[in-house]
Amino acid sequence: MLSDPSSKYRAFAPVSLPNRQWPSRTLTKAPIWCSVDLRDGNQALAVPMNVSQKLELFATLVKCGFKEIEVGFPSASNTEFEFNRRLIEDGRIPEDVTIQCLVQAREDLIEKTVLSLMGAKQVIIHMYNSTSPAQREYVFGMSKQQIVEVAVRGAKWVKERIHRLEESGTKVTLQYSPESFSATEVEFAKEISEAVMDVWQPTPERRMILNLPDTVEVAGPNVYADQIEWMCTNIKNRESLIVSLHTHNDRGTGTAATELGLLAGADRVEGTLFGNGERTGNLDIVQTAMNLYMHGVPIGLDFSDMNAVREVYERCTGMTVPARHPYGGELFFTAFSGSHQDAIKKGLDAREKRGGGVWDVPYLTIDPKDIGREYREVIRVNSQSGKGGVAYLLESEFGIELPKELQREFGPVANDEVDRLGREVTAAELKEMFWKEYVERVSPLELKHFHADGTKEVFRCRTSVFVDGEEQHLTGEGNGPIAAFADALIAAGQPAFQVTDYREHALSAGTGASAISYIRVQTPELKSVWGVGVDTSIELSSIKAVVSALNRVLAKMK
Numbered sequence: 001m002l003s004d005p006s007s008k009y010r011a012f013a014p015v016s017l018p019n020r021q022w023p024s025r026t027l028t029k030a031p032i033w034c035s036v037d038l039r040d041g042n043q044a045l046a047v048p049m050n051v052s053q054k055l056e057l058f059a060t061l062v063k064c065g066f067k068e069i070e071v072g073f074p075s076a077s078n079t080e081f082e083f084n085r086r087l088i089e090d091g092r093i094p095e096d097v098t099i100q101c102l103v104q105a106r107e108d109l110i111e112k113t114v115l116s117l118m119g120a121k122q123v124i125i126h127m128y129n130s131t132s133p134a135q136r137e138y139v140f141g142m143s144k145q146q147i148v149e150v151a152v153r154g155a156k157w158v159k160e161r162i163h164r165l166e167e168s169g170t171k172v173t174l175q176y177s178p179e180s181f182s183a184t185e186v187e188f189a190k191e192i193s194e195a196v197m198d199v200w201q202p203t204p205e206r207r208m209i210l211n212l213p214d215t216v217e218v219a220g221p222n223v224y225a226d227q228i229e230w231m232c233t234n235i236k237n238r239e240s241l242i243v244s245l246h247t248h249n250d251r252g253t254g255t256a257a258t259e260l261g262l263l264a265g266a267d268r269v270e271g272t273l274f275g276n277g278e279r280t281g282n283l284d285i286v287q288t289a290m291n292l293y294m295h296g297v298p299i300g301l302d303f304s305d306m307n308a309v310r311e312v313y314e315r316c317t318g319m320t321v322p323a324r325h326p327y328g329g330e331l332f333f334t335a336f337s338g339s340h341q342d343a344i345k346k347g348l349d350a351r352e353k354r355g356g357g358v359w360d361v362p363y364l365t366i367d368p369k370d371i372g373r374e375y376r377e378v379i380r381v382n383s384q385s386g387k388g389g390v391a392y393l394l395e396s397e398f399g400i401e402l403p404k405e406l407q408r409e410f411g412p413v414a415n416d417e418v419d420r421l422g423r424e425v426t427a428a429e430l431k432e433m434f435w436k437e438y439v440e441r442v443s444p445l446e447l448k449h450f451h452a453d454g455t456k457e458v459f460r461c462r463t464s465v466f467v468d469g470e471e472q473h474l475t476g477e478g479n480g481p482i483a484a485f486a487d488a489l490i491a492a493g494q495p496a497f498q499v500t501d502y503r504e505h506a507l508s509a510g511t512g513a514s515a516i517s518y519i520r521v522q523t524p525e526l527k528s529v530w531g532v533g534v535d536t537s538i539e540l541s542s543i544k545a546v547v548s549a550l551n552r553v554l555a556k557m558k
């Protein structure tokens with residue numbers, strides 16, 4: 001690294017646009033989406049997809065709702081050519097889907113591309129040549145004029161050939177890309193694009209796609225937006241063009257560049273699922289589309305089973321979607337930290353009480369259910385977690401609704417154990433910890449038998465309890481079964497205690513019991529100690545909760 005990088009690098013000179021309009025606009029409608037997974041995504045893979053992988057990914061893209069799909073570079077290899085033929089001859093392209101093919105401005109390659117498309121209903125022939133100063137000088141060794149001639153010649157070669165497609169009923173659209181547009185002087189990008197338009201003669205009824213790629217990100221997204229606004233404002237016959245964006249992610253701002261480029265007036269967006277593509281990737285369409293969705297804009301794409309889309313993508317491309325990928329990653333919704341979990345739980349509870357409405361749950365930008373994810377993935381527990389997360393998992397997985405005070409008591413118990421384990425714990429493990437701490441507290445006291453009957457005024461109980469393994473037969477009375485049991489225990493020499501809180505509820509199936517009771521007791525020494533009991537009978541669950549509480553009192557008094 002250089003201590004003064006200015007001796008080697010310099011900032012890209014931005015276009016002068018003092019009256020730029022894009023910063024005060026908002027995005028209120030979705031652009032035309034074009035997936036380039038099967039072309040730009042594919043060309044970036046160490047092992048490009050074979051025909052059957054491309055067919056599977058194509059079917060998934062169609063299912064997601066893409067109406068324009070760049071299916072390949074058919075002049076590049078037999079696999080690419082064959083893929084087009086399979087799509088067309090097997091009738092795999094739905095009526096409303098247009099396939100697009102990339103080709104350089106080279107006659108033999110254009111010829112092969114046209115051949116590969118024979119029989120399709122509608123196609124986009126995407127021709128490009130590179131226009132930036134470095135490309136002109138080092139790669140092509142050509143003047144600006146010569147570079148314009150390459151593009152013009154290419155457009156003519158396409159135009160001369162399309163009658164063969166049109167005669168057999170294929171609708172052809174030309175897409176032209178001045179490749180490396182974002183590193184090209186805007187005046188030259190306009191000049192070369194207009195030269196291609198002069199050949200193609202687009203009209204508002206038969207528009208040409210002008211794709212302005214951020215082939216390599218050389219500046220911030222605002223600079224790209226200025227370039228797009230400049231082009232949209234200055235290019236002739238704007239109404240005969242569909243202005244398209246194609247960003248990469250070299251500076252990590254591909255999505256931002258596209259969003260600002262749309263504000264700047266573009267109509268169409270090219271990109272790939274999860275951002276696969278050359279170097280740091282293409283624009284991530286999932287991210288861009290879902291960003292619009294979370295602002296309430298209909299996107300015309302369907303990611304309601306995001307995991308399935310991710311699974312096909314990973315299998316076909318061999319790439320992995322990072323766990324923290326926006327919308328697609330395994331951890332997109334997940335909160336480990338306590339205060340986040342607490343806020344999410346409260347937000348979700350409030351939403352449930354309210355019965356829906358506008359989404360405003362803290363820390364969750366969208367409802368996991370919208371993309372086929374589950375609330376249970378949202379909160380996961382490790383040593384950074386708090387009582388809220390623990391309570392959420394016990395409730396969502398097992399229907400155990402811990403009273404708030406008990407959450408406060410059990411939270412630190414669970415946290416100590418999770419910290420000791422040094423890893424994430426499952427809901428089942430938390431339940432095990434909870435059972436061990438409360439429900440399975442049967443020492444020194446263990447209930448063997450309990451029976452109570454009485455009137456509204458007075459209940460009498462007969463009970464047998466093991467105390468340190470020795471059975472004791474006890475009786476007691478009170479204004480209910482719990483009070484009668486407490487009376488029996490205290491009379492038998494157990495510490496005096498008062499029941500200060502009592503809750504119970506039915507347990508969901510799968511927990512092995514039908515009722516759970518929570519009891520808080522107070523002794524002269526201890527202000528608040530909880531006990532929990534589960535049983536098929538509500539009454540017995542409450543009595544067991546008293547035993548649990550008293551066992552915990554005795555443990556604390558040791």
Ligand SMILES: CC(=O)SCCNC(=O)CCNC(=O)[C@H](O)C(C)(C)COP(=O)(O)OP(=O)(O)OC[C@H]1O[C@@H](n2cnc3c(N)ncnc32)[C@H](O)[C@@H]1OP(=O)(O)O
Nearest residue numbers: 040043073075076104105106128129130139140150179215
């Ligand atoms: C930014 C992008 O993603 S652009 C898309 C890039 N995609 C790919 O490269 C994948 C598909 N491409 C290929 O498989 C191959 O490059 C092929 C089949 C198209 C061409 O292969 P080849 O002719 O053997 O080799 P190569 O690509 O090296 O040819 C480069 C030549 O084409 C010229 N060329 C490159 N791009 C273009 C273009 N868009 N229009 C016209 N000529 C071009 C170069 O100047 C060079 O000319 P030279 O041989 O006189 O120096």
Ligand SMILES: CC(C)C(=O)C(=O)O
Nearest residue numbers: 128177179213215246
């Ligand atoms: C061919 C063009 C659109 C391209 O892939 C790029 O510039 O990245």
